[in-house]
Each structure stands twice: as structure tokens, then as C-alpha cells.
Amino acid sequence: MPTKQALPLEVLANLRFPYPLWIRVSLIVVVLALExxxxxxxxxxxxxxDDPRVSTFRVVxxxxxxxxxxxxxxxxxxxxxxxxxxxxxxxxxxxxxxxxTYDFTSAQAALALYIPRxxxxxxxxxxxxxxxxxRWVQSPLYIGQSTPLVVSLPEALLHQGNNxxxxxxxxxxxxxxxxxxxxxxxxxxxxxxxxxxxxxVITIPLLINAMLLAVGLLTVILSALRLLDQVYLLFGVIxxxxxxxTLPVMFISPSLEWLWQLTNPxxxxxxxxxxxxxxxxxxxxxxxxxxxxxxxxxVVLVANLLAPxxxxxxxxxxxxxxxxxxxxxxxxxxxxxxAWRNSSxxxxxxxxxxxxxxxxxxxxxxxLLNVIDNDSLVLIHHISALPALVLAAILLWRFxxxxxxxxxxxQQLQRTVVDTETRLRETLQREREQSRxxxxxxxxxxxxxxxxxxxxxxxxxxxxxxxFPEEDTTARIAAASRAALVDLRLVIASMDDVxxxxxxxxxxxxxxxxxxxxxxxxxxxxxxxxxxxLPGLDPTASLHLLRxxxxxxxxxxxxxxxxxxxxxxxxxxxxxxxxxxxxxDDGHGGAAPRPGGRGFAHMRxxxxxxxxxxxxxxxxxxTVVMVDLPKQLGRDPPQRPPAPR
Amino acid sequence: xxxxxxEDDEPIRRRLVRILGAEPDVTIIEAATLAEARQALCPVMxxxxxxDLQLPDGHAITLIADVCRRxxxxxxxxxSVLADEASVVSAIEAGASGYLLKDALPADIVETVRNVRAxxxxxxxxxxxFILDRLRATPATSxxxxxxxxxxxxxxxxxxxxxxxxxGIAKGLKYAEISRELGISTQTVASHVKNIFHKxxxxxxxxAVFEACQQQLIKL
Numbered sequence: 001m002p003t004k005q006a007l008p009l010e011v012l013a014n015l016r017f018p019y020p021l022w023i024r025v026s027l028i029v030v031v032l033a034l035e036x037x038x039x040x041x042x043x044x045x046x047x048x049x050d051d052p053r054v055s056t057f058r059v060v061x062x063x064x065x066x067x068x069x070x071x072x073x074x075x076x077x078x079x080x081x082x083x084x085x086x087x088x089x090x091x092x093x094x095x096x097x098x099x100x101t102y103d104f105t106s107a108q109a110a111l112a113l114y115i116p117r118x119x120x121x122x123x124x125x126x127x128x129x130x131x132x133x134x135r136w137v138q139s140p141l142y143i144g145q146s147t148p149l150v151v152s153l154p155e156a157l158l159h160q161g162n163n164x165x166x167x168x169x170x171x172x173x174x175x176x177x178x179x180x181x182x183x184x185x186x187x188x189x190x191x192x193x194x195x196x197x198x199x200x201v202i203t204i205p206l207l208i209n210a211m212l213l214a215v216g217l218l219t220v221i222l223s224a225l226r227l228l229d230q231v232y233l234l235f236g237v238i239x240x241x242x243x244x245x246t247l248p249v250m251f252i253s254p255s256l257e258w259l260w261q262l263t264n265p266x267x268x269x270x271x272x273x274x275x276x277x278x279x280x281x282x283x284x285x286x287x288x289x290x291x292x293x294x295x296x297x298x299v300v301l302v303a304n305l306l307a308p309x310x311x312x313x314x315x316x317x318x319x320x321x322x323x324x325x326x327x328x329x330x331x332x333x334x335x336x337x338x339a340w341r342n343s344s345x346x347x348x349x350x351x352x353x354x355x356x357x358x359x360x361x362x363x364x365x366x367x368l369l370n371v372i373d374n375d376s377l378v379l380i381h382h383i384s385a386l387p388a389l390v391l392a393a394i395l396l397w398r399f400x401x402x403x404x405x406x407x408x409x410x411q412q413l414q415r416t417v418v419d420t421e422t423r424l425r426e427t428l429q430r431e432r433e434q435s436r437x438x439x440x441x442x443x444x445x446x447x448x449x450x451x452x453x454x455x456x457x458x459x460x461x462x463x464x465x466x467x468f469p470e471e472d473t474t475a476r477i478a479a480a481s482r483a484a485l486v487d488l489r490l491v492i493a494s495m496d497d498v499x500x501x502x503x504x505x506x507x508x509x510x511x512x513x514x515x516x517x518x519x520x521x522x523x524x525x526x527x528x529x530x531x532x533x534l535p536g537l538d539p540t541a542s543l544h545l546l547r548x549x550x551x552x553x554x555x556x557x558x559x560x561x562x563x564x565x566x567x568x569x570x571x572x573x574x575x576x577x578x579x580x581x582x583x584x585d586d587g588h589g590g591a592a593p594r595p596g597g598r599g600f601a602h603m604r605x606x607x608x609x610x611x612x613x614x615x616x617x618x619x620x621x622x623t624v625v626m627v628d629l630p631k632q633l634g635r636d637p638p639q640r641p642p643a644p645r
Numbered sequence: 646x647x648x649x650x651x652e653d654d655e656p657i658r659r660r661l662v663r664i665l666g667a668e669p670d671v672t673i674i675e676a677a678t679l680a681e682a683r684q685a686l687c688p689v690m691x692x693x694x695x696x697d698l699q700l701p702d703g704h705a706i707t708l709i710a711d712v713c714r715r716x717x718x719x720x721x722x723x724x725s726v727l728a729d730e731a732s733v734v735s736a737i738e739a740g741a742s743g744y745l746l747k748d749a750l751p752a753d754i755v756e757t758v759r760n761v762r763a764x765x766x767x768x769x770x771x772x773x774x775f776i777l778d779r780l781r782a783t784p785a786t787s788x789x790x791x792x793x794x795x796x797x798x799x800x801x802x803x804x805x806x807x808x809x810x811x812x813g814i815a816k817g818l819k820y821a822e823i824s825r826e827l828g829i830s831t832q833t834v835a836s837h838v839k840n841i842f843h844k845x846x847x848x849x850x851x852x853a854v855f856e857a858c859q860q861q862l863i864k865l
Contacts, residue, residue: 507774508817509817515753
């Protein structure tokens with residue numbers, strides 16, 4: 001099936017910076033070093049304050065209640081923090097309750113309770129008096145983890161010796177409830193520390209969200225311009241999904257259940273689309289059509305719509321989220337592996353970034369599973385921004401590269417057009433000059449030939465007569481010079497521009513020939529009136545015709561002993577021919593090729609040259625020379641000469 | 646009849662003098678250069694001036710214009726070997742009445758001179774065609790054009806009849822034949838031709854005025 005193809009563009013994964021090697025290497029090193037620095041910076045921020053003046057609560061007495069109205073309180077027992085409870089059905093959630101004792105001696109400074117990590121709705125009591133509700137102070141921007149809580153412990157509330165500290169955490173979504181290690185110590189120490197942690201867990205993720213939104217919007221807009229290049233659209237959607245999932249956190253209200261149901265699956269969508277994106281990024285088609293990757297999200301949305309609270313739905317969602325996670329990992333893995341195989345600049349950066357992200361994600365996982373030191377922030381959200389940022393940079397790089405290439409192409413095209421035009425103009429000019437000089441050359445050749453045929457022969461003849469004078473030399477010289485002048489006039493007359501009007505040419509001829517006929521004491525009858533145009537009447541044809549007429553008249557004067565010469569122009573009776581010119585005399589006839597004379601042969605040659613039909617009839621009634629001219633000169637004459645008429 | 650023959654080529658001049666001198670009523674003055682001609686012209690203006698255009702001491706066109714102005718009754722004929730149209734027409738514009746071919750038959754030479762004297766202006770087919778060509782080349786007059794329509798040296802507007810006559814001559818027809826074709830008398834044809842000549846000269850004169858105005862020699 002023929003499909004529309006995107007313009008052949010450089011495969012994203014093969015992108016190479018167009019700089020010298022050392023700049024390219026430095027660039028890659030700088031990018032990766034910046035990323036590493038960012039990660040290490042975040043890693044340096046510990047949720048707990050490491051100070052001897054601070055008491056840390058790692059082990060508490062606690063219980064978890066999942067369905068309080070059915071099962072009642074669980075038996076309290078010693079638990080190691082952090083402790084979690086998971087939600088079985090959305091309607092009831094779960095609750096964690098912890099109690100511990102704080103041994104208060106004397107206050108050197110104002111004390112505070114510091115709870116850096118928890119999840120859910122937290123309430124704190126000291127000696128049975130509520131001091132804390134996370135909803136009082138918690139920032140609405142809950143992104144991945146809760147705002148560290150710091151609450152003052154008024155000295156009046158505490159008494160010497162053991163004080164009871166009770167903390168309850170209620171889950172308010174499927175994410176469940178959690179309480180991490182907490183501390184009590186001087187407020188002056190805890191508050192600044194908490195502020196730093198807040199920056200790390202609130203401000204930076206907020207900035208990252210803003211950035212992802214911007215990048216996502218940008219790439220979606222770019223994809224609108226490049227519909228065939230789906231890689232932009234996929235990337236834009238992925239980038240937009242991540243910040244949008246945290247949207248409902250800004251409204252901590254159970255009434256926004258529908259918003260949760262809409263936005264929660266977006267994370268799944270982002271994960272699912274990572275694999276097709278990885279394929280497109282490497283210039284390959286995904287193994288299954290891209291719309292199939294949207295299916296898990298649609299299933300979740302539909303299930304939420306049909307049975308929002310059922311165990312089946314929850315199970316389905318968990319399964320699909322797992323699938324999404326697997327797909328996302330596959331996508332990352334594909335990016336990683338292909339980047340490993342490639343050696344392009346883009347690949348190296350992707351390799352480094354994905355590797356870094358994977359490393360920190362694993363670390364996060366181990367933290368969440370309590371395998372390693374749990375005194376760490378969850379950095380997955382921060383780190384996941386890095387690959388997004390790097391990939392966005394690569395996409396934009398290619399986009400601007402494509403624009404640049406197009407610009408260069410346009411410029412090149414323009415140059416080519418200008419060059420071609422110049423070349424064409426030069427060629428045209430050259431051809432014009434050539435054809436002009438050719439025409440001039442032809443004209444010169446023709447003139448030389450025409451002068452040579454008549455004039456120069458006559459002049460040589462005059463010269464010879466002068467060198468060896470005889471009796472009749474004077475008369476012969478006069479005749480020859482007269483003939484030379486006549487011929488010169490014929491040549492000049494042939495060059496007249498008469499258009500296609502044979503009549504004008506013949507008019508000039510009459511002026512020349514009439515004195516010659518009268519000089520021979522003959523009468524001339526000029527029977528030429530309106531004649532049709534004769535297309536193709538050029539100097540060559542004119543001269544041929546003039547010479548035929550001249551020769552005919554001269555023959556009649558010299559040899560026919562006639563008294564009248566009639567020159568007539570009329571329509572030829574032959575259908576294939578146009579005008580008939582006729583030179584007739586009333587002499588004794590007998591015109592025939594004379595030995596040594598080439599008069600008739602010349603006339604025939606000339607007639608043939610213009611495609612005319614020449615007939616000479618000569619009898620006792622006189623001689624008639626008939627020239628039937630073709631309807632158009634310069635074309636092939638009719639194939640077969642018609643029978644004489 | 647006084648005839649001044651101005652021709653630098655001696656054999657040709659001699660031939661002309663001989664042919665014309667054979668006529669009983671003709672007195673000939675010979676000149677080989679413009680200077681000689683001007684000298685000869687001083688005491689008496691000849692009836693007919695036969696001039697070659699290219700002379701050792703210049704072009705005869707100014708002399709023609711001069712004579713034409715000083716003695717309008719004189720007739721001027723230009724002698725030419727090949728009757729090249731441009732120079733003949735410029736001579737006509739300067740005031741010449743026609744031309745003679747140098748090798749014309751004696752009878753024709755005499756006839757031409759007598760015809761000119763009788764008021765007939767000889768006009769050859771090629772000259773006629775040259776004038777017609779120039780008429781065609783003249784650009785159409787526009788209201789916005791400050792240039793007179795005769796700028797190109799073409800004659801002023803010719804009447805359709807004059808054009809008919811000009812075409813007839815260009816096609817080699819004689820006055821009698823043209824008169825038959827057009828159904829007018831030979832005299833009328835001759836007067837048309839005279840008008841054509843007149844218009845040629847007038848247009849050339851108006852052209853000269855225009856040219857002079859352009860060069861600010863004259864202030865109107």
C-alpha cells in the first residue's frame with residue numbers, strides 16, 4: 001500500500017554535531033557532566049538531619065487498619081519505619097497509627113517535630129493533644145512525595161520524662177499510606193533543613209513539570225507542522241503526560257475523583273508510548289501500529305468509567321500499569337541498546353543520560369523496597385526529566401537542522417537558477433551572434449557567387465579584349481561592359497526588399513529592361529498587372545528569376561530577329577503552380593541550345609533552383625519562354641512536372 | 646535652354662555634353678567640382694542642372710538646396726550609376742526633380758531633360774518603392790508625441806490617390822498605364838507625382854525647421 005513518506009531526514013539517533021571532533025567530545029562530556037552534577041546534588045540532600053542534638057525515631061509501636069468498620073483496630077506491634085499500608089478498595093482506604101514516647105529533659109531551645117517523608121493525610125498528637133494536620137500546612141503541590149512537615153512542640157505541652165507521640169496517616173488514594181522516620185530536635189536546626197528538602201521535593205519538581213509542559217507543547221506544535229514525522233508527536237505527548245498526572249494534586253479534594261481517573265492513566269500512556277518513540281527515534285517503524293500502544297490507557301479509562309470501585313478494576317489497572325512499566329523499560333532499554341550500538345553524538349548522550357536515569361531509578365526502587373539506606377529522597381521524578389530534556393534537545397536540533405538544510409537548499413536552488421539563467425542568456429547571445437554571422441557569411445558568399453557568375457566574367461572578358469585588340473574590339477567592349485552593368489544592376493535589384501510582392505520586383509526589372517529593348521529598336525509589351533503574393537521571395541530566388549527573364553529577353557533581342565517582345569505575368573494553368581511568367585517574341589523561332597552556349601542550361605538550372613518549371617517553345621511564330629513558379633518558394637517543388645499546356 | 650553639367654568623371658561628362666549638346670536649343674556649361682559649379686552659377690542660373698552627388702570637393706546636396714532656393718524655376722537632375730534610392734530621395738528632398746542614369750540611352754537622356762523642363766517629374770519604380778517603404782516605417786502620430794510625423798523624413802500625408810499612383814509606379818507601370826488603371830488622365834497622374842515630390846520637399850524642409858529648433862538655431 002503506498003503511504004505518504006516523510007522527507008528523508010537524518011535519523012535522530014544518528015545525529016552528529018557539525019563541529020570538529022574535540023568540540024563534539026567536549027560538548028558530550030559537558031552535557032553528561034552537568035547531568036551527573038545535577039544527580040549528585042540531589043543525592044546530597046538527605047531528608048533526615050544528621051545531628052546529635054536531634055532524636056530520631058526509627059522504631060515505633062504501630063498498627064495498620066485497612067477496613068476499620070469491618071475489622072476494628074489491629075493489634076499494635078513494634079514496627080520499623082518506614083511503614084506502609086496498601087489500599088484494597090478505593091472507598092475505604094487504609095490508616096496507619098503509630099505511638100512512641102519522647103524523653104524530654106530540659107529545653108535548651110525551642111523544639112520541633114520534623115516528619116520529612118510520609119504519604120497520605122497525616123495527623124500528629126502530643127500527649128493526646130493534636131498539634132499537626134498535614135492539610136493545614138501541606139503544599140497542594142504533592143509531586144511524588146509529601147512536603148516535609150515541621151511543627152513546634154510548645155514547652156508547655158511537654159512534661160519531664162516520657163511524652164506520648166501519636167501519628168496517624170490515612171490513605172486517600174490507591175497509593176496507600178506511609179510514614180517514614182521522623183525526628184524531634186531544636187527547631188532552629190530542623191526548619192532550615194526542612195526548607196532545603198522542600199526545595200528538592202517541591203520546587204525542583206515544579207520547575208521540571210513546567211519545563212516538560214513547555215517542551216511538550218513545543219514539540220506538539222512542531223508535530224502539527226510535520227504530520228508525517230510522528231516522532232515529534234509521540235515525544236510531545238510523553239512530555240505532556242508526565243506533568244499532567246500531577247495536576248489533581250493541586251486540588252486535594254475527594255470530589256475531584258473524575259480528574260484523578262482521567263490524569264492517573266496518563267503516566268501509563270507516557271510509559272506505553274516510550275517504546276514506539278524509541279523505534280522512531282532510531283529511524284525504524286514500531287513492530288505494531290502505534291495506536292495499539294494507546295490501548296492500555298483506553299482500557300483503564302473505560303474500566304474506571306464502568307466499575308470505578310471494583311476489585312477487578314483495581315486489579316486490571318495494576319496489571320496494565322505493570323504492562324506500561326514493562327513497555328517503558330523496554331523503550332528505555334531499546335534506546336540504551338541502540339545508542340550503545342550507534343556511535344553518533346546523539347547516541348552517546350542518550351546512552352549516558354538513560355544510563356544515569358536507570359541507575360538512579362534502581363536506587364529509588366531499592367530505597368522503596370527498604371533494601372538500602374532509606375534515608376534518601378525519591379529522585380525518580382527528577383531524574384526522568386533528564387532523558388526528556390536531552391531527547392527534546394536532539395529533536396529541536398534536528399528540526400532546526402532541517403530548516404537550515406532547507407534554507408541552504410533554497411539558496412542553492414536560487415543560485416542554480418541564476419547561474420542557469422546567466423548561462424542561457426550567454427548561450428542565447430552566442431547563438432544569436434553565431435546565426436547573425438552565419439547569415440552575414442551566407443549573404444557574402446551569395447553576393448560573391450552572384451558577382452562572380454556575371455560581373456567578374458564580363459570584366460575579365462573586357463580586360464582580355466583590351467590586351468589583344470582586334471577590329472571589332474570597341475563594339476565588343478561596349479557590349480561586354482553594358483552586360484556587366486546590366487548584371488550588376490540585376491544583383492543589386494535582387495537584394496531589394498520587396499517582401500513577397502513579385503510585382504514590385506518586376507517593376508524594377510521593367511525599368512532596366514525597357515531601355516535595352518528600345519535600344520535594339522524593338523517594341524515591348526508589358527502585360528503584367530496585379531499578381532498574387534509569392535511567399536519566400538528572397539534575394540537568391542529574385543536573382544534567379546531576374547536572370548532567367550534577362551536571358552530570355554537578351555536571347556530574343558540577339559537571335560530572334562523579332563519586332564515585339566511581350567512580357568506577361570498571369571496565373572499558371574497548372575494547379576500545383578502559382579504565377580506564370582512568360583517572355584514571348586514574334587521572331588523566327590528556332591531557339592535551341594547552341595554548341596558551346598550554356599544559356600538554356602543556365603536558365604533551367606536557375607528555374608530548378610527556385611522550384612519553377614521552365615518550358616521553352618520555339619517555332620516559326622516565335623519563341624516563348626514560360627516559367628511556372630511554385631505557390632511558395634523555398635519549398636520542395638511538385639514531384640512530377642505536369643504535361644505542357 | 647541652359648544646362649549645367651556637374652560631373653567629375655570626364656568621359657561621362659563628355660558623353661552627356663555630347664548627347665545634350667547635339668540638341669539645337671541647348672547651351673552647355675561644364676563643371677567638374679562644386680567650386681567650378683558655384684563659379685559658373687554666379688552670372689546666370691541655368692534652366693537645368695545635371696549633378697553628380699559625390700564630387701571631389703564635397704557632396705552636391707547643399708548646392709542643390711542652394712539652387713533650388715535661389716532659382717525655383719530651375720530643374721535639377723541627379724546623375725547616378727545605380728540610382729541608389731537613399732541618395733536620390735535625399736536629393737529630391739533637397740529640391741531635385743529626378744535623376745538620370747549615367748549609362749542611359751542618348752534618346753532617354755534628352756527625353757528626360759525635356760520632360761523635366763515640361764513639368765514631368767520622372768519617378769522610377771525603385772524610388773517609388775523606397776518612398777512607400779518609408780511611409781510604412783513612419784510611426785503613427787500620437788497626441789502625446791511632440792515629434793512631427795515627418796520626423797523620419799517620410800513625406801507628409803499622401804492622399805489615397807497619390808498612394809495609388811505611387812504603387813503603380815513601384816510596379817513598373819507607365820503614367821499612361823496608371824491612368825488607364827485608375828480611370829484618370831495622364832495629366833492627373835503627372836500632377837499627383839508632382840504633388841508627391843512637393844510633399845517630399847516640404848516635409849524635408851519642415852524636418853529641417855524641426856531639426857533647427859531642436860538644435861536651437863531658430864527661435865520660433
